[in-house]
Amino acid sequence: xxxxxQTPKYLVTQMGNDKSIKCEQNLGHDTMYWYKQDSKKFLxxxxxxxxxxxxxxETVPNRFSPKSPDKAHLNLHIxxxxxxxxxxxxxxxSQSSSEQYFGPGTRLTVT
Amino acid sequence: xxxxxxxxxxLSIQEGENATMNCSYKTSINNLQWYxxxxxxxxxxxxxxxxxxxxxxxxRLRVTLDTSKKSSSLLIxxxxxxxxxxxFCAIPRIAGGGADGxxxxxxTHLIIQP
Numbered sequence: 001x002x003x004x005x006q007t008p009k010y011l012v013t014q015m016g017n018d019k020s021i022k023c024e025q026n027l028g029h030d031t032m033y034w035y036k037q038d039s040k041k042f043l044x045x046x047x048x049x050x051x052x053x054x055x056x057x058e059t060v061p062n063r064f065s066p067k068s069p070d071k072a073h074l075n076l077h078i079x080x081x082x083x084x085x086x087x088x089x090x091x092x093x094s095q096s097s098s099e100q101y102f103g104p105g106t107r108l109t110v111t
Numbered sequence: 112x113x114x115x116x117x118x119x120x121x122l123s124i125q126e127g128e129n130a131t132m133n134c135s136y137k138t139s140i141n142n143l144q145w146y147x148x149x150x151x152x153x154x155x156x157x158x159x160x161x162x163x164x165x166x167x168x169x170x171r172l173r174v175t176l177d178t179s180k181k182s183s184s185l186l187i188x189x190x191x192x193x194x195x196x197x198x199f200c201a202i203p204r205i206a207g208g209g210a211d212g213x214x215x216x217x218x219t220h221l222i223i224q225p
Contacts, residue, residue, distance in 0.1 A: 033212050041217070099156040
């Protein structure tokens with residue numbers, strides 16, 4: 001069973017479109033995250049949710065809106081996509097300050 | 112910035128040799144973690160070392176932590192082709208941990224030559 005899953009794996013879309021990435025974890029963890037990895041492989045946290053409550057909202061444009069319908073899901077909706085949004089987006093989960101479990105990533109390409 | 116910085120950025124060695132990667136950071140921490148990322152994949156947790164620990168082993172991996180120097184090292188012994196990957200150190204964004212996420216270094220890209 002996949003511990004942290006994301007869909008889709010690849011997403012190619014045009015500038016100005018709105019898209020969503022879904023994430024689910026079956027580990028029973030309380031906390032879920034979204035990270036962005038740029039073309040130089042630099043990983044930066046975007047959001048953190050603990051028990052469906054937003055904990056971290058880094059300096060991310062408000063075109064990005066996370067939604068956590070329940071503890072096992074954290075989706076990422078992006079409005080008005082821009083070229084600079086092209087990256088790999090990783091979902092992760094953890095229990096308190098322990099190790100994090102990452103999903104396989106969603107490679108977003110904006111053309 | 113509190114982020115970890117790995118050194119070297121890239122490392123190429125022969126299969127069977129040992130590989131050492133270093134990480135430096137700037138803030139107080141309660142733990143430091145190492146992750147591996149194979150090409151096109153997600154990150155996989157390798158080892159978590161707490162601030163009161165100096166050394167930790169897991170199979171062929173050995174991690175050290177020197178909080179006085181704010182540095183850590185990851186040693187992979189008897190390297191294999193399958194160890195080819197990027198390796199990242201990460202520290203909790205806030206010393207108390209919790210749901211605060213991790214700050215990652217830029218990674219060391221390790222290539223094991225057969």
